[in-house]
Amino acid sequence: MTTALVPRQHPPRQRPAASRNDRLDSLTGLRFLAAFAVFTHHFTGASPAGGVAHAPALFPYSTMGVNGVGFFFVLSGFLLAWGHRAGTPARAFYWRRAGRILPLHLAATVPCIWVFHVWGGVAWDLPSFLASLVLIQTWFPGVVPMFPGNGVAWTLSVEAFFYLLFPLVIRGAYRLRTRTLLALAATGLVAMAGVNWWAATHLSPFHAEWLMRHPLARLPEFALGLALALAVGRGLRIPVRPGPLAAVFAAYTVVYVHRDAWFDPATVTQLESSVRPLVALFSVLVIVAYVQRERDGRRGWLCAPVMVRLGAWSYAFYLLHQTVNRLILDHWGRAEPTNLSVFTLLGVASVVVALSWAAYTCVEEPARRWWTRHQPT
Numbered sequence: 001m002t003t004a005l006v007p008r009q010h011p012p013r014q015r016p017a018a019s020r021n022d023r024l025d026s027l028t029g030l031r032f033l034a035a036f037a038v039f040t041h042h043f044t045g046a047s048p049a050g051g052v053a054h055a056p057a058l059f060p061y062s063t064m065g066v067n068g069v070g071f072f073f074v075l076s077g078f079l080l081a082w083g084h085r086a087g088t089p090a091r092a093f094y095w096r097r098a099g100r101i102l103p104l105h106l107a108a109t110v111p112c113i114w115v116f117h118v119w120g121g122v123a124w125d126l127p128s129f130l131a132s133l134v135l136i137q138t139w140f141p142g143v144v145p146m147f148p149g150n151g152v153a154w155t156l157s158v159e160a161f162f163y164l165l166f167p168l169v170i171r172g173a174y175r176l177r178t179r180t181l182l183a184l185a186a187t188g189l190v191a192m193a194g195v196n197w198w199a200a201t202h203l204s205p206f207h208a209e210w211l212m213r214h215p216l217a218r219l220p221e222f223a224l225g226l227a228l229a230l231a232v233g234r235g236l237r238i239p240v241r242p243g244p245l246a247a248v249f250a251a252y253t254v255v256y257v258h259r260d261a262w263f264d265p266a267t268v269t270q271l272e273s274s275v276r277p278l279v280a281l282f283s284v285l286v287i288v289a290y291v292q293r294e295r296d297g298r299r300g301w302l303c304a305p306v307m308v309r310l311g312a313w314s315y316a317f318y319l320l321h322q323t324v325n326r327l328i329l330d331h332w333g334r335a336e337p338t339n340l341s342v343f344t345l346l347g348v349a350s351v352v353v354a355l356s357w358a359a360y361t362c363v364e365e366p367a368r369r370w371w372t373r374h375q376p377t
Contacts, residue, residue, distance in 0.1 A: 026291070026294050027290065028308050029301075029310070030287070032314040034069075034072055034075070035315075035318040037064075038152075039317070042065075042321065042325055043062075044062040044063075045059070046063055052325050052328050052334065053335040053344045054337040055338070056337055057342060058342065061254070061257055063257060067276065067279040071279070073225070073280075074225040076162060077224065077229070078287055080226065084170055088167075094167075099368050100371075103363060104316060104367070105150070105153060109149050109153070111320075111323050113149075115327050124148055129148050129149050132150065135153065135160040136160070139157065139215065153319065158213070161215030165219075178231045181227040182227055184223070192276060195217055196272070196277075220277070232291060238289075242286060256275060316355070316359035317352055319359075
């Protein structure tokens with residue numbers, strides 16, 4: 001008697017999602033550092049004649065702080081994928097995201113109306129202002145000014161686009177192999193550099209700036225964070241440490257800010273086109289380094305209670321800081337350049353932190369709790 005050979009049936013391969021139970025305090029602390037970097041850039045200015053109080057000791061290195069927004073986009077993708085639970089209805093996700101960002105965004109816009117548009121005289125039109133309230137101002141060209149309403153909220157407009165896509169994207173991402181996810185993320189960064197180069201060499205400065213803030217142009221940063229969150233959750237380990245990463249980034253910053261003096265125009269264009277993708281790569285490696293350390297039980301200074309609190313207030317800090325800066329400029333004017341402005345910067349930052357605590361305590365958290373209690377079933 002012979003026995004027929006029947007092929008062994010293997011169950012379909014399951015690709016685990018990222019761990020849902022880890023509390024990543026170090027990433028909360030990093031949020032404040034990124035917000036503070038953006039604040040420092042705005043306070044010291046994009047040029048020697050700009051800012052609230054120019055500090056030669058910080059400038060031009062402080063201009064790299066503008067890339068803190070790129071860190072936010074990477075971190076957003078990472079945290080959303082890290083905390084996502086398979087099967088979560090899209091409507092529940094949208095409801096929670098709206099409750100997380102809208103109440104404080106609307107509240108922070110109120111003083112902007114007075115500081116920028118009533119007192120400051122910044123030109124605006126009603127459609128553009130309404131677009132900023134519902135966070136679609138970066139989706140279309142021609143808003144007046146380029147940053148209507150609360151100017152820093154342009155990043156929320158980009159985030160809103162990411163939130164809209166996330167429930168659709170995460171389902172497909174779960175089904176992809178880790179190497180495929182990482183390859184797609186790397187391809188996105190290359191494409192981002194290409195788009196930035198094309199915009200800088202083929203468009204007017206206004207339209208190039210608008211394109212580089214469009215959600216589709218920033219999508220690779222979000223996708224990179226999402227891909228690494230799933231990869232780390234599946235067990236990927238990357239041999240990186242925060243200290244060496246910081247040293248490499250410091251060296252890169254020196255090269256980048258002196259690009260015009262050190263390199264020919266063609267090389268300068270390449271450096272300017274690749275800065276966002278490279279900062280995104282650095283950002284995700286820093287995030288992964290701290291996640292691995294914290295999951296291994298090594299809690300550093302970013303996990304200290306003061307840093308966690310500052311990180312919790314960082315959303316309010318980000319939304320309020322430029323309004324305070326503009327108020328200082330309109331009331332006292334721009335200070336003479338001096339390195340003593342570093343102390344002014346720290347003093348103003350302390351004021352913004354205090355306001356951020358108040359906004360978090362009186363607006364952001366109560367609104368979030370109310371929103372959660374009234375989630376549609």
